[in-house]
Amino acid sequence: MNFGNLFGGGSANLLEVVVVGNMKFHICSGRFEMIISIVARGGHSGGTAMVALHGGSRGGYVLKIKVNSMKNTEKYMPKRIILVRHGESEGNEDEEVLEYVPNYKIKLSNKGIQQADNVGSKIKKVISENGESENWKVLFYVSPSERTKQTLERIIGEKFPEDKVIGLKEECRLREQHFGNFQELEKRKKIKRNRNRYGKFFYRVPDGESSADVYDRISSFVETLWREMETNRLNNKNPSEEVNLIIVSHGLTILLFLMKWFNWTVEQFDGLSNPKNCEHRVLQLGCNGEYSLAMHHKLEELRAWGLSEEMIHDQIFRAYGTKNNLKSTIFLPKSDVFFNDKENSDGFREENGSNTKRKLAYINQKA
Numbered sequence: 001m002n003f004g005n006l007f008g009g010g011s012a013n014l015l016e017v018v019v020v021g022n023m024k025f026h027i028c029s030g031r032f033e034m035i036i037s038i039v040a041r042g043g044h045s046g047g048t049a050m051v052a053l054h055g056g057s058r059g060g061y062v063l064k065i066k067v068n069s070m071k072n073t074e075k076y077m078p079k080r081i082i083l084v085r086h087g088e089s090e091g092n093e094d095e096e097v098l099e100y101v102p103n104y105k106i107k108l109s110n111k112g113i114q115q116a117d118n119v120g121s122k123i124k125k126v127i128s129e130n131g132e133s134e135n136w137k138v139l140f141y142v143s144p145s146e147r148t149k150q151t152l153e154r155i156i157g158e159k160f161p162e163d164k165v166i167g168l169k170e171e172c173r174l175r176e177q178h179f180g181n182f183q184e185l186e187k188r189k190k191i192k193r194n195r196n197r198y199g200k201f202f203y204r205v206p207d208g209e210s211s212a213d214v215y216d217r218i219s220s221f222v223e224t225l226w227r228e229m230e231t232n233r234l235n236n237k238n239p240s241e242e243v244n245l246i247i248v249s250h251g252l253t254i255l256l257f258l259m260k261w262f263n264w265t266v267e268q269f270d271g272l273s274n275p276k277n278c279e280h281r282v283l284q285l286g287c288n289g290e291y292s293l294a295m296h297h298k299l300e301e302l303r304a305w306g307l308s309e310e311m312i313h314d315q316i317f318r319a320y321g322t323k324n325n326l327k328s329t330i331f332l333p334k335s336d337v338f339f340n341d342k343e344n345s346d347g348f349r350e351e352n353g354s355n356t357k358r359k360l361a362y363i364n365q366k367a
Contacts, residue, residue, distance in 0.1 A: 077229055078139075078243040081283040081291060082123060083254045086143075086151040087112030088277040098183040103176060108150045115278035116154030124159045126282060126296065127244045139166040139234055141247045143174040151278070152248045166234065166243065173221040174249040177214050180207040201266045211252060211269075218256045251275050261291070264311065272306040281305075284319075292318035 090097050091106040098106070108116065127136050138160055142152045149170075156165070179188065195203040204210035225245075228234060234243055247257070251274040258281065259269045275281065284295035293302060294315040302312050 076232055076234070076239050076243065077285060077289070078234070078245045079136075079285050080127060080242075080244045080296075082126070082244060082246045083257060083275075083281040083283070084119060084123070084151070084155070084246065084248045085251050085254055085275040085277060085279055086145070086147045086248065087115035087119075087154070089147040091147075092277065095188065096185050098179075098188065099185060100182065102181070103179065103183070104145045106145070106147050108147050108154075112147070112151070112277060113154060116151040117157065119151075119278040119280060120155035120157055120159050123155065123246065123280060127242075133242075135240070136242045136244060137164055137166050137238075138244050138246055140168040141171045141174060141245065141249075142168065143176065143249045143253070144170050144172055145176060145250070148174075148248045148250070155246070155248065171221060173217045174247065174253055176250040177205070177211065177252050178208040179205050199266075199270065201269055211256065214252060215256045215260065218253060219260045222257065222260045254281060258293075262311075262314070268308065268311060271308065273304070275305075286319035286321075288318070288321060290318040290321075292316075294319040 086108070088109045088111045089106045090101075090109050091103070093109045093111070125131070127138065128134070140152060140156075142148050152168070179191070191205055195205075201211045201215075204213070234245075247254075249257075254275055255269065255272050258264065258272075261283070281293060282296035283291040283293060286292045286295050292315045293307075294312070299312060302315060307315070
């Protein structure tokens with residue numbers, strides 16, 4: 001290939017983005033050399049390669065590539081992180097059971113078992129893209145409570161063959177908020193009333209935890225999860241396969257996971273609704289290497305869960321924006337322009353991702 005035409009001017013230009021496996025090579029050219037930045041999925045720089053250009057006898061160029069020494073540069077980020085609340089438990093069915101059965105030993109009700117069977121099928125459709133893809137693996141994390149472990153067993157069932165399961169990890173930091181030991185029903189109702197009056201994030205249950213306490217241990221888990229993802233410790237032996245993390249936990253734990261992941265404020269957390277039994281939230285990698293709820297879920301769902309318009313805008317740009325857009329609020333869509341425009345808003349809500357470039361161009365033009 002003759003590179004002469006690529007170097008007509010002295011300024012550097014972005015020529016092309018070439019995807020090789022899980023690596024993105026951003027090729028930038030200058031007059032006499034170009035630098036290839038090796039960026040793994042997730043947007044983290046992995047190293048550089050210098051490309052020296054030498055004039056040939058017939059006006060062509062010879063490329064000599066020297067790659068810097070680096071270790072473990074490829075970071076295989078999971079395609080999805082799916083958060084699942086356990087099915088209906090005996091405690092959800094009748095709170096009096098908490099007076100004589102330890103919280104962590106509460107089992108699923110018959111209805112909860114059916115819910116867990118159903119959500120397993122739904123999750124299988126999500127990660128297999130309605131059965132059209134076989135290029136996937138799953139890694140499960142589960143709270144140590146009996147009801148979450150039962151839910152996980154029903155989710156797996158016969159839906160996830162052994163060769164598709166990377167592993168299963170019981171994670172104590174995913175446990176339910178601690179309400180004390182055996183819980184008298186009237187005392188528990190009084191605690192909930194006081195929590196609503198005081199503020200559900202800061203109120204500490206007598207002999208138990210506040211949501212802030214749970215947030216601290218969930219934050220520790222999230223940080224551990226990031227380290228495992230960034231250091232390739234998810235034990236996927238075939239990097240070409242899409243990894244999906246499935247986390248089976250509790251309603252409050254899921255909300256606090258999302259709060260930590262997306263850096264939501266206490267005020268934003270207070271506006272969220274608790275996931276129903278066996279409801280799931282899908283965080284999926286967007287076009288920019290950011291995880292977003294808007295890649296899978298419709299905007300109506302996000303509103304129903306209590307996300308404000310500001311939070312929804314952030315999810316949209318985590319899914320479809322660019323790094324420069326995410327750094328500046330100037331590119332955030334305006335409600336009266338983006339959400340009320342039929343050509344862009346309706347199609348976006350129905351398809352959640354089609355014609356992305358056109359929509360982003362429209363948003364940037366109007367912002």
